[in-house]
Amino acid sequence: MPSGYAIIANGLVKRYTTWERRGFLKRVKRVVEALRGVSFTVRWGEVFGLLGPNGAGKTTTVKIISTLLLPDKGTASVAGYDVVSEPVRVRERIGVVLSVERGFFWKLTGRENLRYFGMLRGLRGRQLDEAVERAVRLVGLDELGAVNKLYEEYSLGMKARLALARALLHDPPVLILDEPTLGLDPPSARRIRELLIRLARENGKAVLITTHNMFEAEIVCDRVAIISEGRIAAIGSPDELKGMVAKSVTVTVRFRAHRAAATSLTGLEEGIAKALGTRNLRVEEEEGSNNLRLRVLVKPGEEEETISRVVAVLSGLGYSVRSIEVGKPTLEDVFIALTRRGEQA
Numbered sequence: 436m437p438s439g440y441a442i443i444a445n446g447l448v449k450r451y452t453t454w455e456r457r458g459f460l461k462r463v464k465r466v467v468e469a470l471r472g473v474s475f476t477v478r479w480g481e482v483f484g485l486l487g488p489n490g491a492g493k494t495t496t497v498k499i500i501s502t503l504l505l506p507d508k509g510t511a512s513v514a515g516y517d518v519v520s521e522p523v524r525v526r527e528r529i530g531v532v533l534s535v536e537r538g539f540f541w542k543l544t545g546r547e548n549l550r551y552f553g554m555l556r557g558l559r560g561r562q563l564d565e566a567v568e569r570a571v572r573l574v575g576l577d578e579l580g581a582v583n584k585l586y587e588e589y590s591l592g593m594k595a596r597l598a599l600a601r602a603l604l605h606d607p608p609v610l611i612l613d614e615p616t617l618g619l620d621p622p623s624a625r626r627i628r629e630l631l632i633r634l635a636r637e638n639g640k641a642v643l644i645t646t647h648n649m650f651e652a653e654i655v656c657d658r659v660a661i662i663s664e665g666r667i668a669a670i671g672s673p674d675e676l677k678g679m680v681a682k683s684v685t686v687t688v689r690f691r692a693h694r695a696a697a698t699s700l701t702g703l704e705e706g707i708a709k710a711l712g713t714r715n716l717r718v719e720e721e722e723g724s725n726n727l728r729l730r731v732l733v734k735p736g737e738e739e740e741t742i743s744r745v746v747a748v749l750s751g752l753g754y755s756v757r758s759i760e761v762g763k764p765t766l767e768d769v770f771i772a773l774t775r776r777g778e779q780a
């Protein structure tokens with residue numbers, strides 16, 4: 436394993452300037468502060484996750500580290516090379532998979548696509564054959580019988596594996612993946628997650644992923660940085676992060692959704708937050724049922740009071756409660772607590 440850190444991000448700041456249309460001819464300049472000083476390090480042999488809600492700055496961060504975007508302020512290095520002054524050396528050492536993968540040839544097979552990209556990386560002859568077959572085997576494209584299919588016939592899962600195979604062609608020590616399992620079915624997502632863990636543990640690679648999926652962060656990542664509104668809210672192992680709210684308990688209330696009741700989920704969340712006097716809560720739809728789920732983080736001893744107030748608010752709004760549980764916080768609860776802190780201020 437090379438010495439030092441695989442990735443160092445130090446005080447990254449990035450602003451986007453956009454022009455918003457106001458009326459027919461008028462355009463107003465708007466500055467979006469995507470990153471407001473993002474710092475973290477990724478070690479060799481670990482999977483590191485940038486976890487945050489939409490618009491938090493995850494993609495902007497990985498684009499800077501992948502040399503696809505320049506920071507306005509701050510520095511970043513990969514394997515000791517600076518992303519701004521030594522981009523070629525950085526690119527030689529990274530494999531990148533962005534969430535919207537473009538650039539594959541629709542009329543070529545998976546293998547032909549990989550051969551083409553391998554040649555762009557300077558691979559030829561036996562070296563190229565071996566690199567392509569190794570990457571194909573690693574991601575399991577051979578098992579799916581997909582290597583000889585045209586790219587245009589690929590399912591989303593096959594496309595994701597091919598993109599990962601392309602990133603692995605030159606056997607880079609650092610892998611950077613933006614939402615690697617977005618839109619994949621559970622078996623395909625599991626396969627990719629297992630592979631990322633293996634590449635870190637067995638091959639000593641540093642793997643940086645972005646995700647807004649807590650479950651993924653908890654099972655795949657050795658360490659996680661929670662990013663919110665362009666700032667890192669916390670960094671640690673999933674257990675360490677859970678320890679931050681370990682002195683809290685979560686109350687989960689499931690209730691039947693019905694159309695006549697309160698309008699949007701956000702509206703409902705706001706109403707309950709006001710009634711309870713806390714913002715450490717979230718309302719969401721429960722997959723595969725007609726239920727809504729409210730999770731609220733409270734101090735031990737406050738459970739009963741919280742439950743009776745939640746039940747009163749919900750029945751006042753015409754919802755019927757299906758079940759109530761009190762339990763230990765999950766990474767999701769940490770996430771809610773940390774990403775809501777800014778809103779409270």
Ligand SMILES: Nc1ncnc2c1ncn2[C@@H]1O[C@H](COP(=O)(O)OP(=O)(O)OP(=O)(O)O)[C@@H](O)[C@H]1O
Binds near residue numbers: 453469488493496
């Ligand atoms: N090219 C751009 N021009 C203007 N604003 C941008 C641009 N790219 C991103 N932004 C804005 O910068 C902020 C951070 O975006 P970014 O894509 O990095 O977030 P993200 O955490 O990856 O979100 P998502 O999960 O939705 O992909 C957002 O407010 C976004 O709207």
